[in-house]
Amino acid sequence: GERPKANFQVTSRASLAKGGESGTPAIVAGEPDRSPLFLFPAERVEDMEMPPLRERKKYPALTAEELGTLRAWIAQGAQEGKG
Numbered sequence: 001g002e003r004p005k006a007n008f009q010v011t012s013r014a015s016l017a018k019g020g021e022s023g024t025p026a027i028v029a030g031e032p033d034r035s036p037l038f039l040f041p042a043e044r045v046e047d048m049e050m051p052p053l054r055e056r057k058k059y060p061a062l063t064a065e066e067l068g069t070l071r072a073w074i075a076q077g078a079q080e081g082k083g
Contacts, residue, residue, distance in 0.1 A: 010026070010037075012080065013079070017029075029078045031075075032070075037074070038067070041062045041070070042067050
């Protein structure tokens with residue numbers, strides 16, 4: 001569909017490892033505290049919240065349980081699922 005912002009897509013592990021225009025990987029396998037894909041929705045980087053605070057009515061923030069699942073997945077190596 002639309003052109004992703006900063007050419008970043010969350011469509012595969014490869015796209016997460018590649019990152020967007022900045023070239024910064026969205027995940028560092030095994031290291032959630034160095035992975036923007038975890039840090040941004042966990043609101044650990046000022047002005048980089050996901051979803052943006054102004055969009056929270058339309059796109060709610062992840063729950064604590066969802067953040068825990070995301071953190072664990074990255075900590076365990078961020079492997080692609082099967083099926």
